Amino acid sequence: PSVPGAVPAGRPIATPAIRRRAREMGIDLRQVRGTGPAGRITAADLEAVAAGRGVAAAAPAAPALVATAPEAPA
Amino acid sequence: MVMGSLRTRTEVLIIGGGTGGYIAAEHAAKLGKEVTLVEADKLGGTCLHHGCIPSKALISSADLVHRLRAAEDRGIVAAEIRVDGRKLQEWKQKVLNRLESGIKTLMKGADVNVVHGRARLTGPREAVVEGPDGVQTFTFEQCIVATGSVAAGLPHLPFDGERVLDAAAALDLAEPPGRLVVVGGGYIGLELGILYRKLGSEVTVVEATGQLLPGTDPDLVNVLMRKLRRLGVTVHRNARAGTLTDAGLEVQLEDGRAEVLPADKVLVAVGRRPNTEGLGLEAAGVALDERGFVRVDEQCRTRVPHIFAIGDVAGGPLLAHKAGHQGRVAAEVIAGRPSACDWAAVPAVVFTDPEIAWAGLSESEARERGYEVAVGKFLYTASGRALTLGETDGLVKVVADRNTGLVLGIHLCGPEVSELAAEATLALEMGAVVEDLASTIHPHPTLSEGIAEASLALAREAMAAAAREVARAR
């Protein structure tokens, strides 16, 4: 039941390693469109952003670019 | 050694050697920093000496006794089971000592300078430590505040260490009290209440709200409520504890009636407050939030960028593993790494009987956030492993986004579920979808199969729905 590029209703979906990589690269994950299951951001998505091909600019029209802060700890 | 006028420079000063503090110290030192760790009492803090560890040592012992008493239907009978409370305490103390000396070894191995004393910040770059050997001043480049929290009391029911106890004192009792009243139906009160019930006490729990373990999925709490009844623990919800007299604890019950609960001991476990008193946070310029916790950002930085705060004193879930995680993040940030507290979930584990654990959003929380929610359930009555353990109370709930299959939360109640919370947390951190959990082979016979079964139920539902879609489209 996983739809690539689906809209995450909360925090960006990415594994801890990808999140760390994004911080190292200075990329804000909230501005990356994930192509994995349920909109998960993959390593390739990050590389695409770094290469200037991915979605990296804040575009309020695109619902995938969720602008909410990461969830408060559960 | 006299060091009245000593002034020592250190790269990183860490105040408090509890879970957060000692983990930060080891990690920072291993990452190349020169670290001084100041502890006023004992390395290991609340968790090791008055919290997680002593409680679990006693719980596992009480459980052993309880399980054996309930094993007659298996043909296992003991003529007489006795628990020597003093010896149990001695054993518990040995466990604590061993872990404390393990931390000392760890600090030595990492070359952390451990200083015994109470620290107080005297400015943004300076702290004074008063210890048994005098007063010492430290200047630092970075500081981590990790002073933890202390039990919050009730004004009309002050701790006296005799009849009105905090959890720390309740964990040190040499004998189970005859009649124990627990004020506060949170995890600490319930863990200790059940423990003493199993050791023979008459136990009554007084909870101010309408639900034990406020914030926990009600389906899990219902299982616990039933078990508490079978264990013979009395629970009063929506009830208010009054004052303690010779006759007992005055309580105002849900229906408005006042009752006096006979009590040899009263455990007050109504929450914890940050340990910031006399710390000199104002002198350093560190800001607190409206509840008195140190305000920090994702990197555990306070308003003063080179002063960090971690663990209970920094608010959020007051849990040891949260403290330890923040300790690592702060150490890495100080070591120049781009770390952050961007966790997807902090798991919660409650060592009641049955155990309760969860990670992520509950059904209702997920709905509140606008998800269309699908829930998969599995009851432990259908689990081979649970039956072979003789403990079938409990269930697993997997909460997912109906549209994407994204796993939003996993909620567990049953035997050993504290050990299943890690898989639940990993699933959330990895952004797993239901299909991922359903397709992961879970070993048989284990309780972890419950997570797979609950996910399979959801996956099959989705599969059937998709099949209907296809059929309709034709």
Next chain:
Amino acid sequence: MVMGSLRTRTEVLIIGGGTGGYIAAEHAAKLGKEVTLVEADKLGGTCLHHGCIPSKALISSADLVHRLRAAEDRGIVAAEIRVDGRKLQEWKQKVLNRLESGIKTLMKGADVNVVHGRARLTGPREAVVEGPDGVQTFTFEQCIVATGSVAAGLPHLPFDGERVLDAAAALDLAEPPGRLVVVGGGYIGLELGILYRKLGSEVTVVEATGQLLPGTDPDLVNVLMRKLRRLGVTVHRNARAGTLTDAGLEVQLEDGRAEVLPADKVLVAVGRRPNTEGLGLEAAGVALDERGFVRVDEQCRTRVPHIFAIGDVAGGPLLAHKAGHQGRVAAEVIAGRPSACDWAAVPAVVFTDPEIAWAGLSESEARERGYEVAVGKFLYTASGRALTLGETDGLVKVVADRNTGLVLGIHLCGPEVSELAAEATLALEMGAVVEDLASTIHPHPTLSEGIAEASLALAREAMAAAAREVARAR
């Protein structure tokens, strides 16, 4: 009901109602297929009636007794613990009955037609079932063969149900044998050997190779070996079992000496062979591999595309969860879904003391496949949870690719580690890297923290190496 000449059509015929068969039946039916399930004996198969479940029911009971006997240092003393073997067997039987009736309910709920009898394929589209009510012929569109396996014996030591037992018979003993010799140091032999040792038997294990649990990471087996010694179980490795005389079992030891091991019972647990005899597989055109297992592809298809085989009879790891997983895959393929057995790992769990579990590649397997391997370790002697349980034997090993951090395998030995295997398997299925495990908050105090600690050790190593690189580049 006489049905001598009955000829019934069914969409899906499943032969064998063990773990694989009943799971396939339920799943296929729920996905819309019309299913007939034929079982010659009892629903639930080996796993439920003679394997996983009865063994774990007895093990959990023996453990309870053993733990209590070892709890004196905690101040817990039981005057006299007696185990009534007959009552224990009755309780065990109740557990099996309850699970068997659960499967029946499941089959009813899914509308699976359960037929009692022994099936034999008489052609590629046809099978004959001989049951208590006569002979019935079924024609089918698809068939799933799920007939499992049977204990392999030794020619010179044939099972007699009296003194030479297979696991099934050993699990039904009303009293622990005085002297038990176990031939075969695989998981079945060790689980049962330890179980009876804890119930009072003198136990000797005779293993033909140089290592117990062949194929298991030696670090884990070493921990087990030490514990076996403490439990008083004698182990002979590189030893060959000979014949049984009144004096006992003749054994040729490692050093060439012959010895006679006194034995009231001998358990032969040297492996299992596929249950294909008299099944008519040739008539249907189904091919076997060189070891006699049915040859299947990733979709569980045999050489005959509409005949599937799953579980033990199809080879691979002879484990219940593998059987169940294949059952689901076969059902989905039959229902037209693009499923496949493309697992990253089938976890293994061994209910010895301490438990052993793993998923993925061992250190040496990873090296053989050309990986540059990094290994992170954690010893349970340093675990707060293990100490509070009073069981600190064991360790966690995380095996990773040094270059990418990809987790290749997780190997566990310690209390309750059977419940940690799910997280290990999920990590492998999700393609987790070390960083993912290290950054996932594992709840405290739990045994699952061992996985985080072993991963953190690796992550920190990598971090330090990266820092050195940067420094060198400057």
